C-alpha cells in the first residue's frame with residue numbers, strides 16, 4: 001500500500017516554476033529519499049505534502065486521503081522533523097514531550113506509556129538536563145521523539161541530518177532505520193551518502209520533476225558501468241599495467257592512483273576476462289581485483305549533467 005502519493009504536482013513562485021510535474025509514491029514501511037541540489041524544490045514539495053503551500057496543479061494523497069491546503073486533516077497521520085527543530089529550552093525532554101502529548105490529545109496515561117518506549121528509543125531516557133544544554137544531535141533525537149509521538153503513518157524529515165556532525169548523523173540515520181519498522185519515512189537531503197545508507201527508494205528532483213525514481217538497488221544496476229579496481233604491488237607495477245591497458249581497444253578509460261589502477265571496460269560481458277588474461281600474460285602480480293559499485297553520487301552527476 002502507498003502511504004504517500006504525489007501526482008502531477010506543479011508549483012511556481014511568480015514566474016519561477018519550481019515544480020512542473022512532480023510524481024512519486026512511497027510504499028508503507030519504506031524509507032524514500034528525495035534528493036536534489038540546493039533550490040531543486042525539495043522543501044517546497046514537503047510543505048505541500050503538509051498542506052502549508054497550495055499547489056498550482058495536481059494532487060497529493062496521504063493514506064488515500066487528499067491533502068487540502070490550509071488546514072489539512074491528513075497531518076494527524078504525519079510526523080514532521082525539520083532540519084533544526086525548536087524547543088522550549090527550560091524544559092527537560094520528558095516535560096517537553098509530555099506537553100506535546102497533551103497538545104496532540106493523548107491522555108496522561110497514553111503519553112506516559114508511550115514515553116517509556118520512545119525515550120529509550122531516542123537515547124534520552126533518564127536525561128534530566130534541560131533542553132538548552134543539549135547538543136544538536138540530542139535535539140534532533142528529541143525532534144524524532146516529538147515527530148513520532150502521535151504514532152504517525154508517515155514521518156517527514158526535511159534535511160534532518162544536514163546540520164549534524166558524522167556521529168550525530170549516524171545516530172539519526174540509525175534511528176530512522178529503526179523507526180521505519182513502525183512508520184514510513186520520507187527523507188529529503190542533499191547528502192547522498194546518507195541516502196545510500198538508509199533509503200530503499202529514491203527520487204532525484206531536477207528541473208521540476210523526478211529525473212530518476214525507483215529502488216536504489218535497481219537504479220544502481222541500471223547505471224552500472226563495469227568498473228574494476230586492480231591493486232598491484234607497487235607504483236612501478238601500476239604504471240606498467242596502465243601502459244599495457246592503454247594499448248587495448250576494449251578499455252574505455254584507465255586511471256592510476258599510487259599502486260592501484262581503475263579501469264572502465266567496453267562491453268564488460270565480452271571483455272571482462274581479457275584483463276585477467278592480460279595480467280597473466282604480462283606477469284603483473286596483483287593484491288586485489290575488485291568490481292566497483294556505482295556510487296549514488298556518480299549516478300546523480302550523470303543524470304543532472
Ligand SMILES: Nc1ncnc2c1ncn2[C@@H]1O[C@H](COP(=O)(O)OP(=O)(O)OP(=O)(O)O)[C@@H](O)[C@H]1O
Pocket residue numbers: 013018036037038039040041042043044045190
Ligand atoms: N516563498 C517563496 N517565494 C519565492 N521563492 C521561493 C519561496 N520558497 C522557495 N522559493 C524558491 O523555490 C526554489 C526551491 O526552493 P526549495 O527551498 O524548495 O529548494 P530545496 O530543494 O529545498 O533547496 P535546499 O536544499 O537549498 O533547501 C528556490 O529557488 C527558492 O528560492
